[in-house]
Amino acid sequence: xxxxxxxxxxxxxxxxxxxxxxxxxxxxxxxxxxxxxxxxxxxxxxxxxxxxxxxxxxxxxxxxxxxxxxxxxxxxxxxxxxxxxxxxxxxxxxxxxxxxxxxxxxxxxxxxxxxxxxxxxxxxxxxxxxxxxxxxxxxxxxxxxxxxxxxxxxxxxxxxxxxxxxxxxxxx
Ligand code: S3P
Numbered sequence: 325x326x327x328x329x330x331x332x333x334x335x336x337x338x339x340x341x342x343x344x345x346x347x348x349x350x351x352x353x354x355x356x357x358x359x360x361x362x363x364x365x366x367x368x369x370x371x372x373x374x375x376x377x378x379x380x381x382x383x384x385x386x387x388x389x390x391x392x393x394x395x396x397x398x399x400x401x402x403x404x405x406x407x408x409x410x411x412x413x414x415x416x417x418x419x420x421x422x423x424x425x426x427x428x429x430x431x432x433x434x435x436x437x438x439x440x441x442x443x444x445x446x447x448x449x450x451x452x453x454x455x456x457x458x459x460x461x462x463x464x465x466x467x468x469x470x471x472x473x474x475x476x477x478x479x480x481x482x483x484x485x486x487x488x489x490x491x492x493x494x495x496x
Contacts, residue, residue, distance in 0.1 A: 325350075326418030327397045327488060330405050330467055332460055333441055334433035335423040335476050337399040343481035345397045354399040355386050362386070367401075371442035380407045391417040403443075405466040415469065419488060422467045423476030431456055471495070 327344070329337040338354050345352030356367050359382055363370065370379050383404055390398050391413065398418075405411040405420075414420050431453055438444050438452070447455055467473075472491050474484060 325395065325492075326391065326393070328414045328418050328420045329397065329399045329423060330414070330420055330470050331402065331423035331425065331476060332430055332456075332463065332467075333402040333444070334430045334437070335402075335425040336479075337423055340423065340476070340479065340481055340484060341397045341399040344484055347481050347485055348395075348397070350395045350397050351393065352397045352399070353390060355383060355390070355401050355404060358390065359383065359386050366440075368440060368442045368445065376443075384408050384410060387413060402463070405469070406463050411466050411469050415471065419472065419491060420470040421484070421488065422470035422473040423479070424467075424473055425476040427457060427460060429477055430460070 327341075327350070329341045331337050341354070342352050344350075359370070360366055363382070365373075367379070370382065374382075380403070383401060384407065387398075387400070387404065387410055390396065400414070405414060411420075434441065434444060434456070435449055435452060438447070443459075444452055444455065472487055474487055
């Protein structure tokens with residue numbers, strides 16, 4: 325089984341995915357970390373040196389590589405499901421889980437970790453709010469194609485596991 329965690333920046337995909345992987349004994353991979361290690365760079369430098377389009381190509385390649393693995397939990401980047409046919413690919417190759425978090429929390433969380441996120445690194449806090457509202461609005465249609473949507477804000481890995489097991493039971 326493969327599990328893909330989907331959601332906006334700051335929705336807790338990496339933290340929750342890592343905890344879930346320990347519960348399940350699965351490998352955990354964060355696509356951004358995977359890309360950074362593979363290309364020996366940072367996401368910010370990739371954006372800066374190659375541009376977003378090339379980053380999206382690299383991201384797509386990473387997904388194509390990672391879906392070959394079994395027993396893996398993959399935390400995707402906030403934009404991953406919204407480019408090419410990535411969302412269909414994720415849905416066809418595992419269980420997709422959208423960690424839905426309210427916009428206020430997202431804004432608070434990303435405001436304090438802006439610098440590592442090239443899409444927002446240069447935005448003032450006022451610009452950030454409008455930018456995130458608009459982007460989340462556009463992305464919601466991709467995220468909502470996930471097999472499961474869970475309220476991400478204070479979700480425990482144990483509860484997420486139960487939700488996934490329930491989904492599997494009724495959809496196998
Ligand atoms: C992005 C989200 C980031 C990273 C890149 C672009 C996005 O990942 O992939 O900065 O387009 O929303 P996180 O969602 O893990 O922050």
